[in-house]
Amino acid sequence: MPQPSSSAPRKALGRPPRISREEVIATARRIVDADGVDRLTMRRLAAEVGSTPMALYHHVRNKEELLVLLLDDYAARTLHRPEPPAEPRERVVVAAAAIHEALAGCPWIVEVLTADDLMSASALWFVEQIVDGLVACGLSPERAVHGYRAIWYYTAGEIVVRAAAARRRADADRPTYREQVFAGLDPDELPRLAEVADRWAPLTAEDTYRDGLRALVDGLLAAR
Amino acid sequence: MPQPSSSAPRKALGRPPRISREEVIATARRIVDADGVDRLTMRRLAAEVGSTPMALYHHVRNKEELLVLLLDDYAARTLHRPEPPAEPRERVVVAAAAIHEALAGCPWIVEVLTADDLMSASALWFVEQIVDGLVACGLSPERAVHGYRAIWYYTAGEIVVRAAAARRRADADRPTYREQVFAGLDPDELPRLAEVADRWAPLTAEDTYRDGLRALVDGLLAAR
């Protein structure tokens, strides 16, 4: 892995690199933008930076890290800070919704989203907004952090689940699991589900992220 | 794919199968239980059922479906229905927590969890409990379904994010992204995060699923 260019400006040791991490990421971004994340393979990436597959591994640890870096890059470019509302509760909602919107507009991250927190440097400001908003509403810093986590779980879950649903819809021919299950629904055993069975698909297709988010925030604040 | 054994008991057409879907799933389960999900490969599975890799594809669509079936199987065996509490709000919490607990005890599902809803037949009862509890608290059926979805997002997100964190901790040598980011935190720009920086790791390690769940449910009900 490349040294952090330290204070000592000694001539670099070893064979001089022909490609850089930045170049790799930029090229990867081009590929993803042009042809989608599925087409991003280490071999093609290597070819397009004019190198060999294994050479990439000196600049990124593996493909997953590459994707995380791509997400970072994406976040840095598209996460725009909204004017924070005066009301702290609203600050929380707005910050979370901004993160959510950015992620939702970037369908390929799902494979990365399982990455722990969203700890991209450019996302930190939003995390700060959320934690600060919760504190301003009277939560202790500890509870505020837990609150942020809950919001993050909810947000990441929404993205992941929706993306999976979309993927499933893509290879659509065969009936979904869901349809099969709902078809054989016993109204005596499961009356509520039977009641909404035929409305399930459109209902779950609705975008209710913000409603749920508001409910969660309300609940977090009420528990104080 | 095998026919649903229909009413007509005609002799089966075509070459008689030497392995069955059930056999495949049962063998896969053995492998996962014994050696972990990483060791479950189509080749090994084929060998252990005494067949060839591609023969498996006549009984499961692909590896992902196999994992979904495994999850189903797991759910059917371990999802025990608790006595539903009288208080409807509590029913919602208990049902969601039961699903969560089962999933959390089954670390390998993460790769499957991105599967749309948890629509395993054995999980439906819990979904019913949740939807019914929300309706009993005064939500319309539509809002109850949306509420269930929010709870599912929160739950799935918690599992996925925590599992990813655990995985990351497994190959632990290198410093986490998080540590790097928190190290260079500017207390003027991000005062709240700086304040909790050193407590972040233990705080986020705490299991606060139920607290967040309660908050979410409270918020969903308050929005009525």
Place this chain on the structure above:
DNA sequence: GCTACTTTCTATACATGTATAAAAACTCGC
């Protein structure tokens, strides 16, 4: 028994991520 048809199984091949070992291209101390 023979042909047509259906289903299941086998053999082979390919794309992909990445491990491993060695080669290449430098700087440094001498």
Place this chain on the structure above:
DNA sequence: GCGAGTTTTTATACATGTATAGAAAGTAGC
């Protein structure tokens, strides 16, 4: 300029999921 050390790059190899083509093993009609 030469050997030692360091870093980057290359070549090769392997495991894995799965596509494709065709062989195998049965039934049904004749």
